Amino acid sequence: MKRKDWLLLVLAVVLIGGIGFGMLQYRLSHQQPDSPQMSEGANKPAAQSGPAVQLWITRDFGAQTLTVQRVPLEPGDTVMDILKRxxxxxxxxxxxxxxxxxxxLASAYRPxxxxxxxxxxxxxxNGxxxxxxxxxxxxxxxDVVWWDYHDWSFAAAAPAQVGAYPQPFVQMAGKAGAEIAIMAEDGYDGKARQVAEMLKKLTGKAPQVIAWDESAFRQEKALLVIGEAKQLAAxxxxQALWKEKATSGLFADLSDRGIQAYDEQGKAGxxxxxxxxxxxLATxxxxxxxxLWIAAGVGAEGVDQVVQVLNQERAGQPDDRVxxxxxxxxxxxxxxxxPLPSGAGGAP
Structure with missing residues (x-):
């Protein structure tokens, strides 16, 4: 398939994803809601042993933490069961x-x-x-179950988050036939191998390390790309993903100038x-x-900084910064x- 045709296909799929979200809102707007019901067993103490999951409850894209706890998992439990208990x-x-x-904190949207x-x-x-x-x-x-309360007037979908690292790769490693690859721009294969070693330690499965090849984006595998901002920007x-930030959930894009951060309303900071x-970044x-994860830096120093975040361990756990x-x-x-808070054009 020619490059132009492939890009058109990517954009079409992204747009269809946005339409699907709109259809969901349409369905909700044409149903009659039940009377809200109070959950049973709220604030039940969590067990400290046996099968368990993590429950995180935050607001404003993780800016404020309301609940973080390890809770027991019972046979057949769903996300809703855990939340209600x-x-x-x-x-x-x-x-x-x-x-x-x-x-x-209640839904504020009224169709x-x-x-x-x-x-x-x-x-x-799991992110x-x-x-x-x-x-x-x-x-x-x-599993890591994460509920977040946020404004979706710009980002109608944020399909992935870096905050549950390394869970997305742990889940992929546990699936038969699933592949994980780390693709590095020229000069950064050493950094890619460092991250691969850490992911092997965290997931039990060694990812492939591959040289940069645009055709790798057409292959069905989990992918982490590493390189300088100006390289990845090309x-x-x-480029097609960054043009669809509202559905890809990417709150930064790359250029030969550096890394442009955006706030939750999609405004450049x-x-x-x-x-x-x-x-x-994750999408x-x-x-x-x-x-599909992106680890980018301004110059070699920036790439080194973000790779350190992926490789840092504290008490056998990934770096708390992420x-x-x-x-x-x-x-x-x-x-x-x-994303940056609304209006945070001068964030540090």
């Missing part, structure tokens, strides 16, 4: 399949009301937004152009819906979560 006060609507409110704000709860499992309802998603031991595939700045492949964020900028000693 351990998420505090939970109210649901639409037959119990839609979360109306958690801990007093047909132009004055209502697009504020709702969204959930992901990937699910494509089925919370009452249908069956959990496995070790990729036609990545600070441009990180000094050597040593780096970005860690999914628009066709295969598999993890936990609970949708994306991340590393700027010297500072770590800046993405």
């Amino acid at each position: 351990h998420g505090g006060e939970v109210k649901t609507a639409y037959g119990g399949g839609f979360v109306e409110s958690i801990q007093g 047909g009301d132009e004055k209502s704000r697009k504020l709702d709860w969204f959930y992901s499992v 990937l937004m699910a494509d089925i309802g919370a009452a249908e998603y069956a959990l496995a031991p070790g 990729s036609p595939f990545l 600070r441009l990180y152009d000094q050597k040593g700045a780096g970005a860690l 999914v492949h628009p066709e295969f819906r598999l993890p 936990r609970g964020h949708y994306g991340l900028i590393v700027n010297g000693n500072d770590t800046i979560p993405l």
Whole structure:
């Protein structure tokens, strides 16, 4: 397939994803909601042994933490079961399949009301937004369940987050026939091998390390790409993704000038152009819906900074700097979560 045809296919799939989200909203707007029901067993103490999952409840793209706890997993438990038992006060609507409110934070969007704000709860499992309802998603031991309350007026979908690292790759490693690859720009194969060694340690499966090849984006595998911002910015595939930030959930893009960060409304904030700045971003492949991560830096120093985040361990666990964020900028000693808060054009 010619490069131009491939890019057109990518854009078409991304647009279809956005349309699918719109259809979901249409369906919700044409149903009559049930009376919200209070969850049973809220604030039940969590067991300290046996099968368990992590439950995270945050708001504003992870900016504020409401709940982080390890909770017991019972046979047949779904995301909704875990939330109702351990998420505090939970109210649901639409037959119990839609979360109306958690801990007093309620959906603000009202179909047909132009004055209502697009504020709702969204959930992901292991750093990937699910494509089925919370009452249908069956959990496995070790899963990370993440509920976040945020404004979706710009980002109608944020299909992946870096904050549950390394869970997306752990899940891929556990699937028969699934492939994980780390693709490095020229000069960064050594950094790619370092990350591969860490992922092997964390997941039990060694990823492939491959040289840069644009055709790799047409292969069905989880992919982490590493390189300088100016190098990655030249990729036609990545350029197509950045043009669809509202559905790819990427709150930064790359250019030969550096790393441009965006706020939750999609407005450009600070441009990180000094050597040593780096970005860690996550989305999914628009066709295969598999993890697609980007580790980019301004100069070799920036690439080194973001690779250190992926490789850093504390007490056998990944670096805390990445936990609970949708994306991340590393700027010297500072770590800046993405998206930026609204109007944060002068973020550090």
